[in-house]
Amino acid sequence: MRDLTRRTLLRGMIGGAAVTLALPPLERFLNTHGTAYADTGASGFPLRFGLFTWGNGVVPERWVPPLTGSGDDWELSDELAPLAPHKDQLTVISGLNVPFSGEGEPHFETACRFMVGKPLLMNGDDWTFSGPTFDQVYAKVLGEGARFASIEFGVNPKSHVGLTYTGPFSPNPAEMDPFALFERIFGGSFSLPGDGPQEVDPSLGIQRSVLDVVMEQITSVKSVVSAADKIRLDQHFEGIRSIEKQLAALQETPPNLAACKYPDTPEFAYELEEGMKPYKTMNAAFANIIAHAMVCDQTRVFTNSFTGAVQNSSLFPGFEESHHSLTHFEPDPQPLVHECTVFCIVALEQQIAALAALPEGDGSLLDHMVMMGTSDCAEGKIHSGVDFPIVLAGSADGRLKTNTHWRSTTGDLATRVPLTVGRVLGLDLPSFGEEEHEATKSIDEVLV
């Protein structure tokens, strides 16, 4: 009886269009290899996506690898050198641009045009991303099968204005505390597969009933508010629905995922190092937690916002100026800016290493996903969108050509990358971006 009520209610309005949602996600467990689904690769494991972002761009001359090609034909650049242990798994894409005339909020304008495919939405002096970023576009499809549609975290993201948005005025705030992230995923009613048949927590059903009532209330409030507030309440409704889905997943028997185990418990609190956050220690903890969450199929999409743009208030250890200040004050050729970029790429290496370290099937978790590293702009000094920095890791079950550097010689659109990656992950994307940012052609040169 209660289930019936719930199902009739589970109709959200997403972006103005009615979407009916399949429930319950029992089918997820019908086949432990999941080969029956569109979103799984040839290996039978679900395809996943990870995004790693850092603020303030790169030093382009030291970012772009000098040679193009595959295998031994190309070598890593100075700034990509920390990724050497994973060179076999990398696809570096360069020479792509984010068209941008110079109007708007510099750091976030380029990021929004790349990640949403449209300019920022300005609202008086304020701004917001104008739509969902590509990680959220992917999560909408890939995330349906997992407990969490996507998970966002990071050591030092710009608070509440990171680079991932569900829609206008709706950033996805990053969890900044590794322990809280651990608790969110592995605490509470979570149990490992193979822990044997457990009694299902009887409160889960009651909690779901509470959510049903709240969803009805949101629906009734929605009928009397402005159009803008309706969208906000729709998002709220979606959030409740996603908890409902999480609880439903917890009520089911966990799938038999051989690699699934608890990650090491992170520190409850992290001591400052030289007066600043211990970036590397915290990032390693985050990277390890999210990798375990992926092999346990708790989520299939994540964003690690290592650092945010601007952020004059924080120093990397050993530096006397913030990364952002240096981009604007250090004379060319900006050796310290280069070192800051390398500091961020070392953290990207930590994230890739954590994914590569977990065995899954015949390979590792990294083999069954695409991991993308990028920033809010190309060159911090001038907030440019020219030669946007993009590095991919993982082949998505052999679909991406790895150990490759491909460079556009025509200064093509950077939005071709989100389009290509989306298609590699199995999304049916006719295009990505709008108007001058609209990409319709995959980058076939990096596909197998």
Place this chain on the structure above:
Amino acid sequence: MGRTYSVSRRTFGFYWGCTGLVLLTMLGCEDGTDSVAPPLEETTNDSEPSLEDEDASSQSVEETPKNWKDNWEPAEPVLRRLTRSQYGNVLQDIFGDKLVIPTSLEPDSRSHGLMAVGASINGLSPVGVEKYFSAAKAVSKQVINQAELRSMHLECAEGADVADAACLNELLDTYGRQLWRRPLTQGEKDELLTLAVEAQEAMTTALPGIETLLTGLLLSPHFLYIMTPTLPGEERTLYSGQAMASRISFFLWNSAPDEELLTAAEEGLLDSPEGLEEQVARMITDPRTRRGMRAFFTDWWELDLLDGLLKDPKTFPHFYAKLGMDAREETLRFMEEIVFDNPTDIRNLYTSTTTFVNPPLASIYQIPSPTIEGFGQVELDPNAERAGVLGQVSFLATQAHPTRPSPTLRGVFVREKLLCLSMPPPPANVDTTVPETSLDAPTIKEILEVHMKEPSCAVCHAMTDPIGLGFERFDGIGRYRLLENGVPIDPTGSLDKIDFEDARGLGRAVAEHSRSVPCVVSTAWIYANGRGLSSDDNHVLKDLEIRFEESGYQLLSLLAEIAVHPAFLETREGQP
């Protein structure tokens, strides 16, 4: 501006005339002008500074209409979600100090410079919803499991494992009404009661019904959003008494209405000017207004940035982990002195030499500490350069970098926050680095002068740097210094053509700037309404400025004027 103020307010009498004087008398101020501290000199600079003319957001001073109402249309209603501090205050007011308030909630972010406005614009992420869910469960569990909370709030269920229907009903009437800021309808009660019964049947834990009931109340949109229903009217749409109760209590207390205010709303007392005035006067003298103003100034002056204040300890040996917290406490106590304890002209915020320090702050200020532990009041040397909020660590350390101060950030703060003049964003695709030779320049002033020579930079830097450089004798955590790299620092400068000798003179220039008072008024109005300014708001702001002047620029008087202003009662169609 001076001319506008000289027009008698009675010309503008509307609805109920002399509210301001009535309230001032209630607050113990016999006269709106004479009983206040010596007013700052009125600015004689009538000409608008040229930089302002290009500024889209600065409200040009037009001929004040005969009646603010003539050209005024109310703005669309907004749906505000509780901010994190409101969420905590409401729960504390209802359940008391013994409740551990959940703090892990969706972060607030600013629109139009205020989190109070962000609350009516920003969406809620899926994680944010999860956090509300965890918080609701955590609060319910505490009320059930903590003996003290249980005996205080769940008397009707004392000693029972399950609650009877009468007890559940009673709880809904009490806590449902307080949390939702209105009585629940029978239909709403039935729905929650059904849940409670379901829980009691399914679970073996103690009082699962009450726990479920409370979780349901706390996760409801009726709790999380400030609902402001309207009254049907022929010509105008007014907020209902229930809506006004929430509007004035979140404005003044940053929390939900108390029992008396809820009752007044239910009895229709807020529908009359006298009833509303009576409640506002009561509320303003209530200690909760201090808490409310702490929230207002935290929002306005971005004191939340002090939460994670990090500085390079090698550069600043005086920096310590709690400095941010202490600096905020100093500024808030300082604000309370000028707003509540010794109410004076609000512009003293920029000039007063009174402040409150604890030993570590005293050591940063290089003055003897008035206490061995905790905060004490001090009078700063009136001839020293440190005065007003702009001489405090809270401002000097947040508008700075980890190793050095930022004249540009400090200048932006003065212009945007204190004078409400908007700045264009920095240009993109422009090389912002400075030539190497200038890095050898001894002080930041020489380095920034490079920006002044580049036209695309100068547009903005000319608006900010001459102001910010006035604070250069305060380093990145606000300690006084005379030299930078061995060279004397020159703190002279000008603020929109008002020259100043040093930071103290700069504070005075801010206080005397023609935008200083209007900025206080418009910020308070935006904060009270939770929305950005509409073009029609200008008329209301002018009216409020006149009333504010008559009070001798006392903030409490302005709060009262806003809370009972006819424009604050009126809205457009629509809202639950």
